Amino acid sequence: xxxxxxxxxxxxxxxxxxxxxEEKLREVGIRLLELQKLxxxxxxxxxxxxxxxxxxxxxAVCSSCTSKLNxxxxxxxxxxxxxxxLMNQLLDRLPKPCPFIRTGCSxxxxxxxxxxxxxxx
Numbered sequence: 165x166x167x168x169x170x171x172x173x174x175x176x177x178x179x180x181x182x183x184x185x186e187e188k189l190r191e192v193g194i195r196l197l198e199l200q201k202l203x204x205x206x207x208x209x210x211x212x213x214x215x216x217x218x219x220x221x222x223x224a225v226c227s228s229c230t231s232k233l234n235x236x237x238x239x240x241x242x243x244x245x246x247x248x249x250l251m252n253q254l255l256d257r258l259p260k261p262c263p264f265i266r267t268g269c270s271x272x273x274x275x276x277x278x279x280x281x282x283x284x285x
Contacts, residue, residue, distance in 0.1 A: 196259070203258055205229055207237055211260050214252045217243040224251065
Protein backbone atom coordinates (compact mmCIF):
# COMPACT_ATOMS: atom_id res chain seq x y z
CA UNK A 165 0.00 0.00 0.00
CA UNK A 166 2.88 2.37 0.82
CA UNK A 167 4.34 2.00 -2.69
CA UNK A 168 0.94 2.41 -4.29
CA UNK A 169 0.38 5.64 -2.35
CA UNK A 170 3.79 6.90 -3.46
CA UNK A 171 3.05 6.02 -7.08
CA UNK A 172 -0.27 7.85 -6.94
CA UNK A 173 1.46 10.91 -5.44
CA UNK A 174 4.18 10.85 -8.09
CA UNK A 175 1.58 10.45 -10.85
CA UNK A 176 -0.40 13.41 -9.51
CA UNK A 177 2.71 15.63 -9.34
CA UNK A 178 3.77 14.63 -12.86
CA UNK A 179 0.28 15.26 -14.23
CA UNK A 180 0.19 18.73 -12.70
CA UNK A 181 3.63 19.54 -14.10
CA UNK A 182 2.67 18.26 -17.56
CA UNK A 183 -0.46 20.40 -17.54
CA UNK A 184 1.70 23.43 -16.75
CA UNK A 185 4.16 22.45 -19.46
CA GLU A 186 1.39 22.14 -22.06
CA GLU A 187 0.20 25.64 -21.20
CA LYS A 188 3.73 27.04 -21.45
CA LEU A 189 4.25 25.34 -24.83
CA ARG A 190 0.95 26.79 -26.03
CA GLU A 191 2.07 30.27 -24.94
CA VAL A 192 5.42 29.85 -26.72
CA GLY A 193 3.59 28.75 -29.87
CA ILE A 194 1.35 31.81 -29.76
CA ARG A 195 4.36 34.12 -29.30
CA LEU A 196 6.15 32.44 -32.20
CA LEU A 197 3.14 32.97 -34.46
CA GLU A 198 3.04 36.63 -33.41
CA LEU A 199 6.73 37.01 -34.30
CA GLN A 200 6.17 35.34 -37.65
CA LYS A 201 3.31 37.73 -38.36
CA LEU A 202 5.61 40.68 -37.61
CA UNK A 203 8.14 39.22 -40.05
CA UNK A 204 5.67 39.30 -42.97
CA UNK A 205 5.82 41.74 -45.84
CA UNK A 206 2.81 44.10 -45.53
CA UNK A 207 2.29 43.96 -49.31
CA UNK A 208 2.47 40.28 -50.32
CA UNK A 209 2.25 38.75 -46.80
CA UNK A 210 5.16 36.39 -47.52
CA UNK A 211 7.97 36.16 -44.95
CA UNK A 212 10.53 38.94 -45.18
CA UNK A 213 13.82 37.96 -46.77
CA UNK A 214 17.22 39.15 -45.61
CA UNK A 215 17.39 41.47 -48.65
CA UNK A 216 14.29 43.38 -47.48
CA UNK A 217 14.18 47.16 -47.23
CA UNK A 218 13.04 49.43 -44.44
CA UNK A 219 11.62 52.92 -44.58
CA UNK A 220 12.69 55.81 -42.33
CA UNK A 221 10.01 54.77 -39.83
CA UNK A 222 11.24 51.17 -39.67
CA UNK A 223 8.52 49.44 -41.71
CA ALA A 224 9.97 46.45 -43.58
CA VAL A 225 9.01 45.34 -47.10
CA CYS A 226 10.39 42.26 -48.89
CA SER A 227 12.88 42.75 -51.72
CA SER A 228 10.40 41.57 -54.36
CA CYS A 229 7.79 44.17 -53.37
CA THR A 230 10.39 46.91 -52.75
CA SER A 231 11.49 46.63 -56.39
CA LYS A 232 7.95 47.60 -57.43
CA LEU A 233 7.54 50.50 -54.99
CA ASN A 234 8.91 54.02 -54.71
CA UNK A 235 7.97 54.50 -51.06
CA UNK A 236 6.71 52.65 -48.02
CA UNK A 237 3.13 51.43 -48.55
CA UNK A 238 2.30 52.01 -44.87
CA UNK A 239 3.55 55.54 -44.20
CA UNK A 240 4.68 56.85 -47.63
CA UNK A 241 8.25 57.51 -46.39
CA UNK A 242 11.30 56.76 -48.54
CA UNK A 243 13.23 53.53 -48.15
CA UNK A 244 16.66 53.87 -46.53
CA UNK A 245 19.78 52.39 -48.10
CA UNK A 246 21.30 50.87 -44.96
CA UNK A 247 20.59 47.23 -44.23
CA UNK A 248 19.00 46.45 -40.84
CA UNK A 249 21.52 44.01 -39.36
CA LEU A 250 19.59 43.21 -36.18
CA MET A 251 16.39 42.60 -38.12
CA ASN A 252 18.26 40.30 -40.51
CA GLN A 253 19.72 38.33 -37.61
CA LEU A 254 16.26 37.88 -36.10
CA LEU A 255 14.74 36.87 -39.45
CA ASP A 256 17.53 34.38 -39.98
CA ARG A 257 16.68 32.61 -36.72
CA LEU A 258 12.88 32.54 -37.03
CA PRO A 259 11.28 29.34 -38.33
CA LYS A 260 9.75 30.06 -41.71
CA PRO A 261 6.49 28.85 -43.21
CA CYS A 262 6.77 26.69 -46.31
CA PRO A 263 6.83 28.75 -49.54
CA PHE A 264 3.80 26.72 -50.67
CA ILE A 265 1.60 27.96 -47.81
CA ARG A 266 -0.89 29.43 -50.30
CA THR A 267 -1.44 26.05 -51.93
CA GLY A 268 -2.15 24.33 -48.62
CA CYS A 269 1.11 23.46 -46.85
CA SER A 270 1.11 24.32 -43.15
CA UNK A 271 4.71 23.30 -42.38
CA UNK A 272 6.78 25.76 -40.35
CA UNK A 273 10.47 25.01 -40.58
CA UNK A 274 13.63 26.18 -38.86
CA UNK A 275 15.65 25.91 -42.08
CA UNK A 276 15.20 25.56 -45.82
CA UNK A 277 15.06 22.30 -47.78
CA UNK A 278 11.46 21.22 -47.17
CA UNK A 279 10.17 22.82 -50.38
CA UNK A 280 12.03 20.25 -52.53
CA UNK A 281 9.84 17.50 -51.08
CA UNK A 282 6.65 19.43 -50.27
CA UNK A 283 3.52 17.71 -51.53
CA UNK A 284 1.94 21.12 -52.27
CA UNK A 285 4.60 22.33 -54.75
